Amino acid sequence: MSLSDTFEKIESLSDTQRECIENCNEATEVCEWCADECLGSADMxxxxRLCRDVADLTALHARLMARNSRYSATVAEACVEACEACTDECxxxxxxxxxxxxxxxxxCAESCRQMANA
Incomplete structure (x- = not known):
């Protein structure tokens, strides 16, 4: 069973929350990959650095949403800011x-923006 299938069984999550969790998890993995590929290149x-920050924030945000944390919206705002900064740099x-x-x-930034404004 995929993680996506598991999240569909959690009744307390809306479709928008599920999508944001999936986008955050994807962002976490892609940012780790990008950061690793940048190693050794002085111009990168x-x-x-930004990729590593985003990976940490998006991983945290996905976990907070999964447990319906009251801090989820606050972290979502940080995710939006970090995702946008990293997008510009990339x-x-x-x-x-x-x-x-x-x-x-x-x-991911768009999904997190929706969560921050929810």
């Missing part, structure tokens, strides 16, 4: 991993 140091680079990361983070 800031990109790696777009400065031509590397495939940066372009993929920027695309995933744009979607």
């Amino acid at each position: 140091e800031e990109c790696a 777009r400065k680079h031509d590397a495939n991993h940066c372009q993929v990361c920027a695309e995933v983070l744009q979607e």
Whole structure:
């Protein structure tokens, strides 16, 4: 059973929350990959740092949403800010991993924005 299938069985989660959890989990993994690919490139140091920050924030946000934490909206706001900063940084680079990361983070930022405003 996939994680996505498991979340569908949690009745307390709305479809919007489920989608945001999935987007956050994807962002976590893609950011870890992008950060790893940036290692050793001096011009990608800031990109790696931002990716690591986003990975930590999105992982935390997914966990908080899964347990319906009262702090979820606060962390969602931080996720939006971090995702947008990282997207901007990734777009400065031509590397495939940066372009993929920027695309995933744009979607994640939108999902988190919906959660922050819920």
